[in-house]
Amino acid sequence: MKARVRFFARFRELLGAEVIAEPAPGTSFLTLIRDVTRGNGEGHDAVFDEGGAFREHVILMRNGKRIEATDAGETMIADGDEIAVFPPVSGG
Amino acid sequence: MKARVRFFARFRELLGAEVIAEPAPGTSFLTLIRDVTRGNGEGHDAVFDEGGAFREHVILMRNGKRIEATDAGETMIADGDEIAVFPPVSGG
Amino acid sequence: MISIQAEDVDIGALIAGAKRPGMGAIVVFDGIVRDDDIREMELEAYRDVAEKELGEIAAEAKAKFGLLSVDIVHRVGRLRVGENILVIVVGAAHRQEAYGGSRFIIERIKAGVPIWKKEIRRGGSTWVEGDHR
Amino acid sequence: MISIQAEDVDIGALIAGAKRPGMGAIVVFDGIVRDDDIREMELEAYRDVAEKELGEIAAEAKAKFGLLSVDIVHRVGRLRVGENILVIVVGAAHRQEAYGGSRFIIERIKAGVPIWKKEIRRGGSTWVEGDHR
Numbered sequence: 001m002k003a004r005v006r007f008f009a010r011f012r013e014l015l016g017a018e019v020i021a022e023p024a025p026g027t028s029f030l031t032l033i034r035d036v037t038r039g040n041g042e043g044h045d046a047v048f049d050e051g052g053a054f055r056e057h058v059i060l061m062r063n064g065k066r067i068e069a070t071d072a073g074e075t076m077i078a079d080g081d082e083i084a085v086f087p088p089v090s091g092g
Numbered sequence: 093m094k095a096r097v098r099f100f101a102r103f104r105e106l107l108g109a110e111v112i113a114e115p116a117p118g119t120s121f122l123t124l125i126r127d128v129t130r131g132n133g134e135g136h137d138a139v140f141d142e143g144g145a146f147r148e149h150v151i152l153m154r155n156g157k158r159i160e161a162t163d164a165g166e167t168m169i170a171d172g173d174e175i176a177v178f179p180p181v182s183g184g
Numbered sequence: 185m186i187s188i189q190a191e192d193v194d195i196g197a198l199i200a201g202a203k204r205p206g207m208g209a210i211v212v213f214d215g216i217v218r219d220d221d222i223r224e225m226e227l228e229a230y231r232d233v234a235e236k237e238l239g240e241i242a243a244e245a246k247a248k249f250g251l252l253s254v255d256i257v258h259r260v261g262r263l264r265v266g267e268n269i270l271v272i273v274v275g276a277a278h279r280q281e282a283y284g285g286s287r288f289i290i291e292r293i294k295a296g297v298p299i300w301k302k303e304i305r306r307g308g309s310t311w312v313e314g315d316h317r
Numbered sequence: 318m319i320s321i322q323a324e325d326v327d328i329g330a331l332i333a334g335a336k337r338p339g340m341g342a343i344v345v346f347d348g349i350v351r352d353d354d355i356r357e358m359e360l361e362a363y364r365d366v367a368e369k370e371l372g373e374i375a376a377e378a379k380a381k382f383g384l385l386s387v388d389i390v391h392r393v394g395r396l397r398v399g400e401n402i403l404v405i406v407v408g409a410a411h412r413q414e415a416y417g418g419s420r421f422i423i424e425r426i427k428a429g430v431p432i433w434k435k436e437i438r439r440g441g442s443t444w445v446e447g448d449h450r
Contacts, residue, residue, distance in 0.1 A: 008363055009433035010444045057446070061431075064366040084363055084431070090445040091362070091391060091432025092348055092403050092423055100230055101300035102311045149313070153298075156233040176230055176298070182312040183229070183258060183299025184215055184270050184290055196329030199347060203399050208351035211344065211419075214332060218341035218410065266336050277351065283420055286344075290412060 001025055001079040005036050008086035014043035015085075029060065029072040033085060047085060059086050093117055093171040097128050100178035106135035107177075121152065121164040125177060139177060151178050186238045186254075188229050188299075190261040193271050202253040202275045209279040211286040215270040217263050222303045227260045227269065230298035234258070241292045249285035251276050256289065258299060269301075319371045321362050321432075323394040326404050335386040335408045342412040344419040348403040350396050355436045360393045360402065363431035367391070374425045382418035384409050389422065391432060402434075 006018045019036050027035075034052070037044040049055050054069035061067065061084040067075055077083070094114055099107045111128045119127075126144070129136040141147050146161035153159065153176040159167055169175070185198070199210055217225045242254040253275040263269060272289050276282040293299075301312040318331070332343055350358045375387040386408040396402060405422050409415040426432075434445040 006363070008431065009361055009435070012361070059431075061363075061366065064369060084366070086363065086431060087433070087444065088446045089427075089429060089431050090434045091360070091367070091430050092426040098230070100298065101228055101302070104228070151298075153230075153233065156236060176233070178230065178298060179300070179311065180313045181294075181296060181298050182301045183227070183234070183297050184293040194329060195332055195345075196327060199328055199345075203349065205352055207399075208349060210347040210349065212328075212332075212347070213412065213415075214343040214345070215412070216336065216341060216343065219338055266340075279346065279348070279423060282346075283416065287416055 001077070003032060003077050003079070003081045003083060005033065005083045005085065008084065010087050011043070011046060011085055014046050015040055023077050027077050029062070029067065029075045029077060029083065030054075032077050032083065033072075057088050059088065060084070093169070095124060095169050095171070095173045095175060097125065098174065098176045100176065102179050103135070103138060103177055106138050107132055115169050119169050121154070121159065121167045121169060121175065122146075124169050124175065125164070149180050151180065152176070185257065186235060186242060187257045188231050188235050188238070188260055189257065190259065192259070192268060193257040195268070195271055195273070198255050198257070198271065198273045202255060202273050204252045204275060206277055207252050207275045208277050209282040210273060210275045211279070211282040213270070213272040213286050213290050214268055215290075217265050217267050217269060219265040220303070222265065222305055224265070224304045225263045225269070226302040226304060226309075227263065228300045228302070229258065229260050231260075234297050234299050237297045238293070241289055241297070244292075245274070245285045245289050248288065249276065249281040251281060251285045254285070254289070256293075258293075260299070318388045318390065319368060319375060320390045321364050321368050321371070321393055322390065323392065325392070325401055326390040328401070328404055328406070331388050331390070331404065331406045335388060335406050337385045337408060339410055340385050340408045341410050342415040343406060343408045344412070344415040346403070346405040346419050346423050347401055348423075350398050350400050350402060352398040353436070355398065355438055357398075357437040358396045358402070359435040359437060359442075360396065361433045361435070362391065362393050364393075367430050367432050370430045371426070374422055374430070377425075378407070378418045378422050381421065382409065382414040384414060384418045387418070387422070389426075391426075393432070
């Protein structure tokens with residue numbers, strides 16, 4: 001199973017533009033992003049707080065649609081998913 | 093004594109673009125415009141009502157500044173005045 | 185630039201020329217001849233007074249909204265459907281002032297500047313009285 | 318036209334192309350790089366999603382305000398002070414809808430479309446978080 005995880009703006013600078021991950025079936029959104037950011041101290045700390053939860057300002061998308069950070073532990077990754085993780089937007 | 097009376101838009105079509113008048117000293121605004129429009133039935137009726145007062149929508153200016161129609165009987169013309177008489181504006 | 189003119193205006197050039205240090209937002213209003221069954225529109229101005237009043241409105245809007253630039257070009261003469269009648273370009277540090285200033289200027293022009301529009305139709309023509317856009 | 322692009326945009330041409338039968342007013346918003354002690358600005362977009370969302374915002378604004386045309390061009394890449402960041406052109410029968418639709422679109426873009434700005438200064442650079450214009 002493959003999933004593409006993309007980071008933008010400040011998170012991209014810390015974590016890279018994208019990671020192609022190969023999560024096991026049944027992997028949650030939360031677990032996948034934890035796995036992908038593991039080993040990158042500054043990047044991980046930008047996305048997660050001390051308790052391991054998403055920081056309040058972190059925005060998550062799955063295939064172009066927002067998902068709530070509070071649902072990320074119960075939302076399972078499907079094959080081919082494009083996951084995006086980014087800070088608050090500032091366009092315009 | 094000379095005064096220039098200018099008409100715009102619908103009033104211009106009825107009364108002409110301008111009249112150079114030679115009012116006697118002490119001539120009021122109201123009297124001057126009555127004199128200038130006299131003899132032009134349709135033009136006169138566009139500016140004045142049956143009682144000889146300015147119609148409600150008529151706008152008056154003296155040297156580029158509005159004057160109230162209700163003051164026109166007491167406002168005296170001075171030499172060189174430019175008087176403008178026009179219907180409601182519709183620019184923009 | 186405050187102008188009452190027969191010629192059309194290059195809006196792109198007006199915008200480029202409006203840019204100033206500290207500016208973050210420009211709002212443009214472009215009033216155009218709408219085809220309400222009309223063939224053409226004829227615009228007439230009490231030119232000296234209208235230009236003076238446009239200048240006063242621009243100055244008032246600058247002071248009230250902290251605008252960094254104001255340009256107003258009002259056309260006169262015969263215009264066809266789709267042609268520009270009035271172009272207002274305002275620039276400000278932030279969008280709130282730019283929108284507010286633009287709106288203030290157009291409402292003031294509609295309310296009082298001595299310019300008139302005549303709609304020319306197949307069957308005849310009529311002077312517009314008051315606000316129609 | 319809905320576009321996220323590195324190239325600048327010809328606003329005059331966008332306006333000319335926006336004109337439609339029944340249109341009486343066009344409002345343009347032009348967001349530009351403001352010199353808040355910055356040298357340059359770098360813009361990044363989640364392009365596919367941002368374009369899709371701009372299209373949805375345009376459709377919603379058209380329906381809500383009865384707009385006759387909507388164009389949105391958002392730049393990405395490195396921009397200098399004074400350059401256009403975002404150009405929104407909306408056309409409607411009347412000015413009320415044109416101003417309302419324009420304002421609606423800019424607020425929606427600021428609130429949610431995945432585009433980010435980084436201000437590049439002499440001493441370093443910072444990502445803008447939230448609304449600054």
